[in-house]
Amino acid sequence: MKGFVGWIALALVTTSLSVISLLALSLENYQQNNLYEIQAAKVADRFGDAQNFFESTFDDAIVDSAYSYGGCNASGDFCAIFNSTLTSYFSNSTSVLSDNITNVSVSSLSENCTEVSAENYSVSVNFSLLVNSFNASKSADLSFSRNVSITNYSAAVYNDSTTDVICANETLFNVLDEKTSGEMVANISVNCSKPAVSGSC
Amino acid sequence: MKGFAFSLSAIYALTIVFIAISAAAIFSSYTSPFWKIDNLRTLGRDYLKLNAENISVSPSQFHTLTGFTISNTSVGGPLVVRAELYYYPLLCNCSSSCTLNKTAADNCLNSQEIKNKYHFEGWVH
Incomplete structure (x- = not known):
């Protein structure tokens, strides 16, 4: 009987030591999981920031392209300017959103720009956004669309025979950038203040 | 009492106390x-x-x-x-x-x- 109790005691001590080891191991895993959770939360934050950042980058490219096309030094074609501007701006935004811990990348970037009526454009962009850190990553396919109306700048026109007669008033440059829901994103006018030009009424 | 000290129940009790104290010692030093x-x-x-x-x-x-x-x-x-x-x-x-x-x-x-x-x-x- 005494030998039997001894074996039971040995078994119980072994079991309890195993339980303690498992507890210690699970604690280590718990700490590791905490680290992963922190990294995942940071990646999620950066992803949210990046999503908003790229949407604003898209709007920035629209208004800058519109100004280049119809502003004080107007030239070129809006859609052609927009396509090259957007690519450049997205590249810059990707760079500034990345650091030595979290990497932000964009792939499958495609833009679409169509003139639906005179100086009214339908503009959209599609891309895949990936944010990743050492142990966490988040990705999604994103799309933004806008309706854009542009008014080109034109200087006032006076009658060349009688200089005090204005044939046409100065027209300010304007770009109206709206979401497809109708919500205004930007409405920027520019007064280039160019001298009136000679013409005929 | 002398009989209890060598009984199976005493060994059970000791084991439970041992586990409880060890677990408390591990987790008391850590909060998430x-x-x-x-x-x-x-x-x-x-x-x-x-x-x-x-x-x-x-x-x-x-x-x-x-x-x-x-x-x-x-x-x-x-x-x-x-x-x-x-x-x-x-x-x-x-x-x-x-x-x-x-x-x-x-x-x-x-x-x-x-x-x-x-x-x-x-x-x-």
């Missing part, structure tokens, strides 16, 4: 920091976003509202959380419709707005 870090980071980001959107909140107001302290520079301490925010600057600093002169337009409409501040940091503790 994740929820604290996550909450402090979220508070810090809210503060940074409000200020980035020109809704001014001072560090003292932050302290009054949350009970925590936020600093714009790195500080040391047992639990200091760095909150950061990337926020695209307002286009031409316009929050609604606006009219610019040529100089202002050339400054903001000829290049990307990220020449202005877009990365904000705060240390919450």
